Amino acid sequence: LAKTTQPISMDSYEGQEVNITCSHNNIATNDYITWYQQFPSQGPRFIIQGYKTKVTNEVASLFIPADRKSSTLSLPRVSLSDTAVYYCLVGNTGFQKLVFGTGTRLLVSP
């Protein structure tokens, strides 16, 4: 399984755009990149998934460069409710034992 590296924590203010970058140098050809969001005392929630280039949904955008060795989760105009831990995972089937690192703890302040 490709190992991922992401910042331990990030701080932002309401209304700002937040970009969280994840490094996955050993990503395999058929691996997808998936981001999850976790609030305290809740299970992680799927945010976005991509394979290459750019993916956008109603919550976030995911930017993946051509070499796919990293990816960036972009949260536009964050609010206090975006304060959470964000996990980046890489895998190629639903069966894989996904490894959740410590994630990135995002704190949004007023």
Added chain:
Amino acid sequence: DGGITQSPKYLFRKEGQNVTLSCEQNLNHDAMYWYRQDPGQGLRLIYYSQIVNDFQKGDIAEGYSVSREKKESFPLTVTSAQKNPTAFYLCASTLRQGYYGYTFGSGTRLTVV
């Protein structure tokens, strides 16, 4: 609505007792997983099951046991052999084909008293 239901939300265990955490899904997912999360930490895999009547140990299986008698159910038993069971336990599921990401339950917080 489809989803994963974990119960109970909070559970207290006395020293030396076994307790069972329930996980039920109505998503028709093939694979189910149990994770443990300690404060400020990521998720660690305890057990997973890809099909009925089959399951494999994860990274921290000691002191835990599971069963998968039905596709929709994957209960976790925390035995007295688990020396530090106080944690937040999360159940997840996913489809067999393709890569669609995990769906998680809301978790069970287990405390030893």
